[in-house]
Amino acid sequence: MGAHTLGFSHCDQFSNRIYNFSKQNPVDPSLNPSYATQLQQQCPKNVDPRIAINMDPNTPRTFDNVYYKNLQNGQGLYTSDQVLLTLDQNRL
Incomplete structure (x- = not known):
């Protein structure tokens, strides 16, 4: 994951x-709205x-815990990463 x-x-x-996340929600609701807008600007339809973007928007060239x-x-750029966080939080 890291x-x-x-x-x-x-x-x-x-x-x-x-x-195209779903019919009800074109944008994945687990995404921070500002981050989703940033991604849409970097990756228009x-x-x-x-074209590629950094997976870590804050410290893209540093191996850290950000x-x-x-x-x-x-x-989280990928759905799978965000889901893993949700699963982990549900265990606490």
């Missing part, structure tokens, strides 16, 4: 979260599939 503190992702790998803080703030 490997996503470094690296990048192509927009097509998460675009469903910011445009029909963007070149070679990735976990990002998840707590709704700034």
